[in-house]
Every structure is written in structure tokens, then in C-alpha cells.
Amino acid sequence: MPSQPILETRDLSIAFGEYKAVDKVDFLINTGDCAGIIGPNGAGKSTFFNMLTGMYTPTAGAVFYQGVNITRLPVEKRVALGMVRTFQLVSVFDSLTVLQNMIPPVDRFRRQYANKRLFYFGEAESPEVVECCRTWLAKVGIEKRGREMTANLSYGEKRKLEIAMALSLEPKILLLDEPLAGLSDVEIKDVLGLIGGLRGKFTILLIEHKISQIQNLVRRLSVMHEGRMIAQGEPLEIIHDREIRRIYWGAGAE
Amino acid sequence: MGAAVCNWCKRLEMPIIVFAYLALIPLLSVNMASEIIIFSIYALSYNLLYGFMGRLSVGPMLFLGAGVYGAAMCCVYLTANPIACIAAGIVCGALLGMLLGPVTVRAAGAAFALVNMAFNQVGFFMIQTGLAGWTGGSDGKSLYFDPIGPLDFNKPNHVFGLALVCLLAAFFLMRRLTESPFGIIIKTIKENERRGNFLGYNIYGTKLLVYVITAAVSAFAGALYAIMFGYVTPSFISPARNIEVIFATLIGGRGNIYGSLLGGAIFILISSYLPNIIQRWELFFGLILLASVFWFSKGIPGIMDLFGPKKQDVNASAKGGLR
Numbered sequence: 001m002p003s004q005p006i007l008e009t010r011d012l013s014i015a016f017g018e019y020k021a022v023d024k025v026d027f028l029i030n031t032g033d034c035a036g037i038i039g040p041n042g043a044g045k046s047t048f049f050n051m052l053t054g055m056y057t058p059t060a061g062a063v064f065y066q067g068v069n070i071t072r073l074p075v076e077k078r079v080a081l082g083m084v085r086t087f088q089l090v091s092v093f094d095s096l097t098v099l100q101n102m103i104p105p106v107d108r109f110r111r112q113y114a115n116k117r118l119f120y121f122g123e124a125e126s127p128e129v130v131e132c133c134r135t136w137l138a139k140v141g142i143e144k145r146g147r148e149m150t151a152n153l154s155y156g157e158k159r160k161l162e163i164a165m166a167l168s169l170e171p172k173i174l175l176l177d178e179p180l181a182g183l184s185d186v187e188i189k190d191v192l193g194l195i196g197g198l199r200g201k202f203t204i205l206l207i208e209h210k211i212s213q214i215q216n217l218v219r220r221l222s223v224m225h226e227g228r229m230i231a232q233g234e235p236l237e238i239i240h241d242r243e244i245r246r247i248y249w250g251a252g253a254e
Numbered sequence: 255m256g257a258a259v260c261n262w263c264k265r266l267e268m269p270i271i272v273f274a275y276l277a278l279i280p281l282l283s284v285n286m287a288s289e290i291i292i293f294s295i296y297a298l299s300y301n302l303l304y305g306f307m308g309r310l311s312v313g314p315m316l317f318l319g320a321g322v323y324g325a326a327m328c329c330v331y332l333t334a335n336p337i338a339c340i341a342a343g344i345v346c347g348a349l350l351g352m353l354l355g356p357v358t359v360r361a362a363g364a365a366f367a368l369v370n371m372a373f374n375q376v377g378f379f380m381i382q383t384g385l386a387g388w389t390g391g392s393d394g395k396s397l398y399f400d401p402i403g404p405l406d407f408n409k410p411n412h413v414f415g416l417a418l419v420c421l422l423a424a425f426f427l428m429r430r431l432t433e434s435p436f437g438i439i440i441k442t443i444k445e446n447e448r449r450g451n452f453l454g455y456n457i458y459g460t461k462l463l464v465y466v467i468t469a470a471v472s473a474f475a476g477a478l479y480a481i482m483f484g485y486v487t488p489s490f491i492s493p494a495r496n497i498e499v500i501f502a503t504l505i506g507g508r509g510n511i512y513g514s515l516l517g518g519a520i521f522i523l524i525s526s527y528l529p530n531i532i533q534r535w536e537l538f539f540g541l542i543l544l545a546s547v548f549w550f551s552k553g554i555p556g557i558m559d560l561f562g563p564k565k566q567d568v569n570a571s572a573k574g575g576l577r
Contacts, residue, residue: 076451076452076454080454084452091446093441093445094445096438096441096442104453105454108454118434119434119436120434122435124435124437165453169454
């Protein structure tokens with residue numbers, strides 16, 4: 001069972017005018033795996049992610065989720081299937097409190113949402129929902145800040161909040177778009193520990209710019225360069241491949 | 255302790271509102287009080303769209319007008335039962351919202367504001383010229399509503415009572431909607447609508463629903479206007495009057511339902527009494543609007559914060575540290 005593919009792309013491409021941002025990418029990730037995509041800036045990693053999650057519609061090719069073609073499925077339906085993502089620029093709601101940030105994801109798959117009367121007219125911060133929110137916040141270690149405005153959180157705390165929001169959606173596959181970008185060294189250690197603790201619970205796919213930070217975290221590594229997936233394999237294999245080193249670290253390194 | 259006090263406030267809230275509006279009668283007049291109440295319903299509906307969801311529309315008069323003319327046409331051509339006329343007005347507004355919403359809510363920012371204004375312009379033209387045979391064109395129509403039992407809405411006191419009950423209903427609806435999980439989704443749209451999508455919510459559907467609710471409640475206020483004034487003219491749908499409700503929302507404070515009541519009252523007072531003192535009162539109106547846009551983005555509640563007890567401003571120091 002664990003070797004069943006959860007997410008697969010075939011010939012996935014997108015072009016913005018003449019520019020091919022992602023070009024015929026075949027990619028596969030198995031259920032329960034933890035994989036990473038690396039590549040230099042502008043390699044098309046985020047664009048590829050955006051097609052996986054439904055933000056962009058590909059110009060060609062297809063995305064399969066658990067064997068079903070979801071290429072044109074709206075974003076919110078993918079979330080309902082268990083596909084959850086975070087963003088490169090941490091995206092939480094600054095104008096709400098930390099707890100209120102947690103309410104939409106916590107509520108989404110609960111009774112309160114199914115019951116339309118409660119959803120439209122019920123109290124948002126009902127004791128049971130607040131309790132549930134606090135549990136999730138505790139898992140990322142920011143439960144003490146629940147009543148504060150999100151704008152007052154540090155960038156690292158916002159990143160943790162974003163991860164808590166993603167976790168509370170109970171993903172089957174979690175897609176993390178540069179989860180370490182913009183964090184301090186201490187925060188990077190925290191967040192890496194957090195992600196490491198999630199391995200095995202569900203499938204994780206993450207994008208990273210710096211190879212060194214995730215080589216111990218992921219089991220498989222894919223390299224993107226100029227819109228194409230140029231290599232896939234074990235992290236160590238990839239790092240020591242001469243051809244990949246040349247492309248990834250550029251001509252200047254040689 | 256704090257929560258208990260808060261619960262008491264909420265329990266007393268409706269009586270306080272009723273009392274405040276009753277107190278307006280000896281201070282002003284029954285008609286003026288009714289006008290304030292009805293305008294506040296309109297402001298409440300607009301606040302949901304602009305204050306909570308962050309969509310500035312420059313065409314809300316279209317929906318107010320839909321309610322006014324829906325009720326008026328029902329009165330003239332179908333039945334003069336005032337309840338039926340109010341229902342007709344609300345249905346007209348909601349249907350118009352459902353018709354235009356799929357087009358308008360796809361836009362945001364300036365595009366949203368202008369698309370609404372364009373539709374408002376079309377509506378105004380239809381009422382004034384296109385359908386003049388039915389609506390009476392620029393001359394309008396005078397209306398007479400049948401009494402229902404002891405209730406006769408040609409009497410100002412009865413209109414006041416009706417308006418007050420309707421305001422409480424609208425206020426209660428808005429408070430529930432904005433404090434529910436749905437209300438949080440609406441607020442997230444203001445900040446980052448794509449994010450809500452990735453939390454599993456159909457944001458397009460939410461925006462459409464908010465647009466239709468705003469349209470229906472605006473039309474509700476419009477229908478009450480038709481009953482209160484007893485006549486209709488195209489000025490009830492005039493795009494030139496769009497600024498009124500935007501002003502009320504800005505002055506009262508965006509995203510604050512109490513602010514709609516406050517802003518609504520202030521606007522009606524200014525527009526009724528300032529012309530007695532200064533002929534070109536709109537100048538001062540404009541200056542207040544500028545001040546509220548540039549310095550008091552939270553409206554009067556924001557100004558009161560300046561004089562109120564100083565809170566420990568963690569927010570300001572944190573921001574100061576960052577920049």
C-alpha cells in the first residue's frame with residue numbers, strides 16, 4: 001500500500017505567452033513519502049506547485065490525485081480531498097486574532113460547517129471550537145498567543161501558525177512552498193523539527209531553495225531547472241551528481 | 255468577569271437601541287427619527303459589503319432604488335398591502351443582486367466600484383426614461399398604502415414603529431452574520447481572498463452571497479423609504495447619492511455594525527440641518543469625508559480611542575521596532 005502514488009503529473013506544462021515556465025514535467029510522489037523539490041530562483045518550482053494545487057490551470061498535461069484526474073478541479077475541492085498547501089510568503093490574516101485565524105480551517109470539516117444554521121448564525125468562537133484551535137496551536141507551540149492580533153506575531157510564529165492552519169485541515173498530502181524562507185536560524189531549526197515530526201503521518205512535498213537545509217529531511221529529491229525536472233532520486237545521489245552540480249550551482253562554481 | 259459584563263451588554267443592547275431612537279423623537283421629530291432609522295438599515299447592509307468584505311461599491315443606490323421601486327410598483331399595480339410591498343421590494347433587490355452579482359463580484363478594487371456605478375447608471379436611466387411609462391419617469395408616483403387592521407402607515411408614528419422593528423431585525427441579522435464562522439470568512443476576503451480558497455472555502459460563492467444579502471437588505475431599506483415618504487422619484491436611485499452611504503460607513507467606522515447606526519444618524523443630521531446654516535453645505539460634507547479618509551480611518555470610534563484610556567499599545571511598538 002505505501003508505494004501507491006498519491007500525486008502524479010504527466011507532461012504538465014504552462015506557458016505565459018511565449019515563456020514556458022514549466023515544460024512537460026512528469027512527477028510522482030508515493031503515499032506516505034516525504035519529498036523535496038529544489039532548484040534555483042525562477043526554475044518554475046512555485047509555478048509547478050500552483051498547478052498542483054489549482055491556482056493556475058496548466059496549458060497542457062494532467063495532474064492525478066489518487067489516480068483521479070484533477071487538472072481542472074477548483075482549489076477548494078482539492079482541499080476537501082486532502083490536498084493542503086502553505087505559501088512562500090507566509091499568508092495568515094493579520095487583521096484577525098491568532099485564534100480567529102484558526103477558526104476557518106478548524107471549522108471547515110466539522111459539524112459546525114455542515115450545519116448551515118450554525119455556520120451562518122452561530123457564535124464563531126464557541127467553546128468547543130476554541131478548544132480545538134488551542135490544541136492545534138499547542139502542537140506548533142504558540143498556544144499562549146491565541147488572543148493576540150496576528151500582526152503582532154514574529155515572522156517565524158506566523159509561519160508556525162500557517163502550518164497549524166494547514167495541519168488542522170487534516171491533509172493527506174501537505175505541500176509546503178519554501179517553508180524556511182525568511183526565517184532566522186533558530187526558527188529554521190524549530191520549523192524543520194516540526195516538519196520532521198510530521199513525516200510518516202501523511203505525504204509531504206516541499207520546495208526549497210537551499211539544498212543543505214532539507215537533505216536530511218526528505219527521502220527523495222527532485223531538481224528543477226528552467227521549467228524542466230532534470231533529476232529525481234535519493235538526496236545524496238542527487239547532491240553528488242556532477243551534471244546536476246554544474247547546472248544547479250551554475251557556471252560560476254566550476 | 256469581563257465575559258459576564260459583556261453578556262449583560264449584549265442582553266441590554268436591543269433595549270438601549272430602542273431607547274436611543276425613542277429619545278430622538280422629542281429631540282428631533284418622528285419623521286426625522288424614522289429617516290435616521292431607515293438610513294441606518296441601508297448603512298448596515300452596505301457595511302457588510304464594504305466594511306467587512308472590503309469591497310467598495312460606488313453603486314449601492316441601485317439596490318436601494320430597486321427596493322423603493324419594487325415596493326412602489328407593487329403598490330401601484332398589484333396590491334397596496336404594505337407588507338406585500340416590502341416583500342416585493344426585498345425580492346426585487348435580491349433578484350437584481352443575483353443577476354448582477356455573478357458579473358460584479360469577479361472584480362475587485364476600482365473595477366468593482368466602477369462596474370457597480372455603471373449598473374447604477376443603467377438602472378437610473380431605466381427608471382427615469384426607459385420604463386417611464388410604468389414608473390412615472392422624472393415626475394415619479396405618489397403612493398397610498400392600505401392600513402392593516404389598526405396599523406396605518408400613512409401616520410408617522412406607525413411608520414416609526416415599523417422602521418424600528420425592521421432596524422432591530424436587520425441589526426440582529428448583521429450581528430449574527432458577522433460574529434459567525436461565516437463572518438470570519440467574510441473578513442478573510444478583505445485581507446486575502448485566495449487564502450480562503452486554500453482553506454477549503456468557496457470564496458466566489460461567499461462573495462456572491464454577501465453581495466445578494468447587501469442588495470436585499472438595501473432594498474428592504476428602500477421599501478421602507480417608499481412607505482415612509484408615500485411617493486417615489488428617480489432621486490431614490492440616483493447615482494449622485496451614492497456617496498451618502500459611503501460617508502456614513504466611513505464616519506461610523508468600517509467593519510463595525512454599531513458604527514453604521516452612528517454614521518447613519520450623523521449623516522441624516524448633517525444633511526438635514528447643515529443646509530439651514532450654510533447654503534453650500536456639501537463643502538463641509540466633503541471636508542469631513544477627506545478628514546475621515548486621511549486621518550480617521552476607523553471613523554468616530556477611532557477618534558474616541560484617541561481620547562479614551564490609553565491601552566498598552568503592543569501593536570504600535572512592535573511595528574515601530576520592525577520599521
